[in-house]
Amino acid sequence: MPSLLTSFDLVGTFVFALSGALVAARKDFDVVGVFVLSLAAGLGGGAIRDVLINDLPPAAVENESYLVAVLAAATVAYVIPERIERINYSVRYLDALGLGFFAVVGSQKAVDADLGFIAALLVGVIAAAGGGVIRDLLASTTPLLLHQDIYALAALLGSVAFLAASEFGLPYAPAAILGVAATFLLRAAAIRYHLHAPRPRRQRKR
Amino acid sequence: MPSLLTSFDLVGTFVFALSGALVAARKDFDVVGVFVLSLAAGLGGGAIRDVLINDLPPAAVENESYLVAVLAAATVAYVIPERIERINYSVRYLDALGLGFFAVVGSQKAVDADLGFIAALLVGVIAAAGGGVIRDLLASTTPLLLHQDIYALAALLGSVAFLAASEFGLPYAPAAILGVAATFLLRAAAIRYHLHAPRPRRQRKR
Amino acid sequence: MPSLLTSFDLVGTFVFALSGALVAARKDFDVVGVFVLSLAAGLGGGAIRDVLINDLPPAAVENESYLVAVLAAATVAYVIPERIERINYSVRYLDALGLGFFAVVGSQKAVDADLGFIAALLVGVIAAAGGGVIRDLLASTTPLLLHQDIYALAALLGSVAFLAASEFGLPYAPAAILGVAATFLLRAAAIRYHLHAPRPRRQRKR
Numbered sequence: 001m002p003s004l005l006t007s008f009d010l011v012g013t014f015v016f017a018l019s020g021a022l023v024a025a026r027k028d029f030d031v032v033g034v035f036v037l038s039l040a041a042g043l044g045g046g047a048i049r050d051v052l053i054n055d056l057p058p059a060a061v062e063n064e065s066y067l068v069a070v071l072a073a074a075t076v077a078y079v080i081p082e083r084i085e086r087i088n089y090s091v092r093y094l095d096a097l098g099l100g101f102f103a104v105v106g107s108q109k110a111v112d113a114d115l116g117f118i119a120a121l122l123v124g125v126i127a128a129a130g131g132g133v134i135r136d137l138l139a140s141t142t143p144l145l146l147h148q149d150i151y152a153l154a155a156l157l158g159s160v161a162f163l164a165a166s167e168f169g170l171p172y173a174p175a176a177i178l179g180v181a182a183t184f185l186l187r188a189a190a191i192r193y194h195l196h197a198p199r200p201r202r203q204r205k206r
Numbered sequence: 207m208p209s210l211l212t213s214f215d216l217v218g219t220f221v222f223a224l225s226g227a228l229v230a231a232r233k234d235f236d237v238v239g240v241f242v243l244s245l246a247a248g249l250g251g252g253a254i255r256d257v258l259i260n261d262l263p264p265a266a267v268e269n270e271s272y273l274v275a276v277l278a279a280a281t282v283a284y285v286i287p288e289r290i291e292r293i294n295y296s297v298r299y300l301d302a303l304g305l306g307f308f309a310v311v312g313s314q315k316a317v318d319a320d321l322g323f324i325a326a327l328l329v330g331v332i333a334a335a336g337g338g339v340i341r342d343l344l345a346s347t348t349p350l351l352l353h354q355d356i357y358a359l360a361a362l363l364g365s366v367a368f369l370a371a372s373e374f375g376l377p378y379a380p381a382a383i384l385g386v387a388a389t390f391l392l393r394a395a396a397i398r399y400h401l402h403a404p405r406p407r408r409q410r411k412r
Numbered sequence: 413m414p415s416l417l418t419s420f421d422l423v424g425t426f427v428f429a430l431s432g433a434l435v436a437a438r439k440d441f442d443v444v445g446v447f448v449l450s451l452a453a454g455l456g457g458g459a460i461r462d463v464l465i466n467d468l469p470p471a472a473v474e475n476e477s478y479l480v481a482v483l484a485a486a487t488v489a490y491v492i493p494e495r496i497e498r499i500n501y502s503v504r505y506l507d508a509l510g511l512g513f514f515a516v517v518g519s520q521k522a523v524d525a526d527l528g529f530i531a532a533l534l535v536g537v538i539a540a541a542g543g544g545v546i547r548d549l550l551a552s553t554t555p556l557l558l559h560q561d562i563y564a565l566a567a568l569l570g571s572v573a574f575l576a577a578s579e580f581g582l583p584y585a586p587a588a589i590l591g592v593a594a595t596f597l598l599r600a601a602a603i604r605y606h607l608h609a610p611r612p613r614r615q616r617k618r
Contacts, residue, residue, distance in 0.1 A: 235558055253464070262466035263465055266534075267465070267534065344558060
């Protein structure tokens with residue numbers, strides 16, 4: 001079902017692009033900075049994914065819908081005035097949603113490229129986390145991935161849920177929705193209830 | 207005209223490599239740091255471009271002239287003592303010139319790879335801005351792309367001018383020079399006259 | 413000898429992944445952050461290498477042993493409590509060892525991909541330094557590559573030693589060990605004796 005796959009990819013792109021635009025607005029970047037950060041957040045993870053599965057040129061270069069999704073997200077972010085606190089809040093939930101879509105699409109594309117289960121998990125997580133990492137590096141902030149605890153874990157859960165559901169014969173659409181929901185719910189719960197992964201043992205802090 | 211294309215690409219590489227070397231000098235990096243930042247700034251954008259258009263290995267790996275261009279730039283930066291204020295000044299104009307060359311070459315290579323007009327613009331802008339972004343990330347500074355207003359826009363203008371001129375039948379060399387000039391003049395005007403793109407509306411700053 | 417090449421690559425992956433895990437521990441990241449930084453440090457350089465030599469999907473995606481090496485390194489770092497001062501010390505020597513393995517493997521893979529001597533040096537150095545650069549960027553620190561003097565130079569020496577020894581007819585294993593040793597010894601000497609590369613001349617510091 002390539003068209004459903006592409007639709008999911010475009011939704012993930014839009015949502016991540018919106019997160020990029022909001023980060024840019026929070027940093028007080030100009031309209032071009034807003035677009036650039038939308039582009040990086042929306043297309044970065046998918047571009048890394050397409051390199052990893054050797055499906056080049058990346059989907060975002062071959063299909064202009066991706067750029068339209070980014071432009072739409074940047075426009076939405078540009079025209080809607082929002083209070084800073086809300087922006088901060090929205091970025092994290094949008095990011096959680098994009099994480100789910102990209103984890104599912106990344107895993108599916110890896111399977112379509114004849115890669116194994118473990119490789120499909122790896123590609124799903126990197127595709128999901130990649131755009132946000134590039135967004136945060138460009139905006140000179142430590143990636144959410146590293147200091148927000150349940151982040152890569154949520155992408156991993158979504159990839160596992162999707163691949164397992166597909167393996168057990170669930171059709172593509174419900175399996176994909178299951179994967180997106182698993183990622184979003186775990187990530188949202190982590191944000192809402194301040195869930196943390198355990199830290200490595202250390203004798204003492206300096 | 208592959209040889210003219212390669213010449214333009216080498217000039218862009220040299221100019222961006224020089225900007226990388228000057229950033230390294232400003233940061234007081236050693237001779238290796240100067241070379242590494244030259245390499246990243248000079249070859250980074252072209253490498254990303256070649257991934258996006260699926261023309262791998264990248265030109266810079268297959269053709270040793272690129273490395274020679276980088277070495278020449280690093281040597282020039284190393285042997286010429288310069289006052290810091292001048293370095294700061296030079297980096298931005300060299301960067302503007304490199305931006306023009308890479309925008310034109312990136313767009314042309316995308317067209318040669320049978321990508322459409324919009325994709326050629328995207329590849330041109332990413333090729334042009336990519337090396338500078340990698341240079342700035344390595345040097346731990348926020349990318350010029352994001353906090354200097356008319357930057358990606360200048361690359362976009364150059365790509366549009368070049369592709370439109372080619373479309374209207376202008377031969378490669380004048381079309382390319384038109385594209386480089388358009389980028390350089392807009393970017394130089396933005397530096398000189400402090401031109402800004404508009405910022406997103408915000409209710410208030412924190 | 414593909415299996416020896418892969419073994420060397422896996423050792424480099426393990427050692428760099430360990431350096432990533434220790435950087436994460438020093439930064440007080442959680443268990444996921446430890447794994448992510450291990451992954452980035454262990455697999456980043458090899459992934460860039462495989463893009464540069466057009467050997468996609470990257471080895472780390474096609475062969476699950478790489479992920480096992482990363483998991484092993486993250487587990488070792490997670491279960492062994494270590495004093496902070498020791499971690500700082502260990503990271504730099506582990507990094508030196510990974511640098512040697514990746515320089516040799518990168519150069520060999522470039523030669524296997526029919527690239528020339530200079531390109532093989534370039535690929536070796538980028539493969540060797542790439543993982544550490546990604547690790548340091550993610551951890552929001554200036555890359556070791558830029559502020560620790562004899563770093564890229566050590567990778568370059570290892571690549572040169574390995575390629576020259578191969579050229580003079582030495583079998584793969586001793587040539588590779590020579591290359592790893594050359595990199596490690598130069599880098600370790602630079603750490604131990606605070607060796608510096610010369611800096612560019614400057615009229616005055618600001």
